[in-house]
Amino acid sequence: MTHLVLAPMEGLVDWRVRQLLSTTGGFDLCVTEFIRVSQNLFPAHVFHRYCPELLNGGKTLSGVPVLVQLMGHDPELMGENAAFATTLGAPGIDINFGCPSKTVNKREAGASLLKCPDNLFHIVSAVRRAVPADIPVSAKVRLGFSDKELFLDIARAVEAGGAQHLTVHARTKLEGYKPPAHWEYLARIREAISIGMTGNGEIWDVADYEKCRDISGCDSFMIGRGAIAAPDLANRIKAFEGGAHVPKQSWADVLAMLLAYCDLMDLDGAPEHHQAGRIKQWMALIRKSHAQGATCFDEIKRINAIDDLRAKLCHDMSLPENQQQDVPIAAE
Ligand SMILES: Cc1cc2nc3c(=O)[nH]c(=O)nc-3n(C[C@H](O)[C@H](O)[C@H](O)COP(=O)(O)O)c2cc1C
Incomplete structure (x- = not known):
């Protein structure tokens, strides 16, 4: 195992x-x-x-x-x-x-x-x-x-x-x-x-x-x-x-996880610039696995207010499925 x-x-x-x-x-x-x-x-x-x-x-x-x-x-x-x-x-x-x-x-x-x-x-x-x-x-x-x-x-x-x-x-x-x-x-x-x-x-x-x-x-x-x-x-x-193929997490699920991360940072009062920095750092790596990550990173890289960042992630999450369609980067 x-x-x-x-x-x-x-x-x-x-x-x-x-x-x-x-x-x-x-x-x-x-x-x-x-x-x-x-x-x-x-x-x-x-x-x-x-x-x-x-x-x-x-x-x-x-x-x-x-x-x-x-x-x-x-x-x-x-x-x-x-x-x-x-x-x-x-x-x-x-x-x-x-x-x-x-x-x-x-x-x-x-x-x-x-x-x-x-x-x-x-x-x-x-x-x-x-x-x-x-x-x-x-x-x-x-x-x-x-x-x-x-x-x-x-x-x-x-x-x-x-x-x-x-x-x-x-x-x-x-x-x-x-x-x-x-x-x-x-x-x-x-x-x-x-x-x-x-x-x-x-x-x-x-x-x-x-x-x-x-x-x-x-x-x-x-x-x-x-x-x-x-x-x-x-x-x-x-x-x-285990012999199964599980498709990659959807873009909406990735965004939901980033929003949950914001909530956890908020919970113990992490400073705003720290929160924004961590989200951008995470998104920078997500670019390697999800095609939408590159566009999203470009759009958030200058945002320092955590509320603006959250709003952007929420907005992307609410887009219709076809606009969230992932293009696989790594062949599996
Ligand atoms: C930003 C960053 C911080 C790291 N911090 C630690 C650490 O605190 N302790 C440790 O043993 N390795 C640390 N590493 C090394 C990783 O645990 C891992 O060995 C390395 O990233 C190679 O694995 P990967 O190719 O799967 O990323 C760090 C790596 C990175 C990129």
Whole structure:
């Protein structure tokens, strides 16, 4: 049975997106945006800000578990924060070794740690030691920093550190987010380790999923930008695995989801410019999956008042079906 994970995405996948996408269906697991651990043990309210699901047993409202992701270079401090997160109800801890940010990497965290797999071993071991044995610890890595020479050492270090699971974004830090993702490396890592593994990178539609599955041999996949571009992608992948073809969500359904996102932002008083920014950011990715997204993005990109933005989305939703007709962009 295919296992699908909604990728952590700082500034993009917050609790609201997790709620909407896990309700849409298909996802088995979510991961929070990274919490940067650099100097101290965070108080509870910081963990609750990143992961309000902790107040709901560590699950989204539709029951999908949410791992708390930590990123840092100090093994003991990472362990302390991980242990505290589990006392707050985190169902698992994920460690970020993939962040390409220059600021983060200058401070020896994120992807820069991949240059020396021993770093990974020490951090994973400390977190594993600090967290109760029944709480899973996982790590998310890339294939390397500037080249792929250490890709197997990286995976083995995570396993030796005692992690239960490894997620591999199939690119180096230097490759950033540029296609392609090197799915063939996932197969080689899978053969070299015995812990569970999730493949990640460049799954934008069902055809990509099928190709990634066949090349990597994985049965667990993490989807990031593709799931924002097409919020029902996980559902369609699950249906495909079950032998069914489910048509892509209609444009009206996409707009309804964006309006629901506005409501959730309103609920906890997010500032207006922030709300508008998030909708535009989401629409920018939707362009990759829905033809109407491009026109809509052009029409909303200069709108900063959230009420005007809502009015525009409502107006488009009320257009007759034939004016909402989608032209598929990705062949499936
Ligand atoms: C805007 C953005 C923010 C991200 N933030 C995180 C993060 O907080 N933690 C993490 O492990 N990966 C983060 N990533 C990486 C994604 O989780 C994922 O590995 C990457 O986007 C590749 O998957 P995709 O091709 O399906 O998008 C981020 C990616 C993007 C584009």
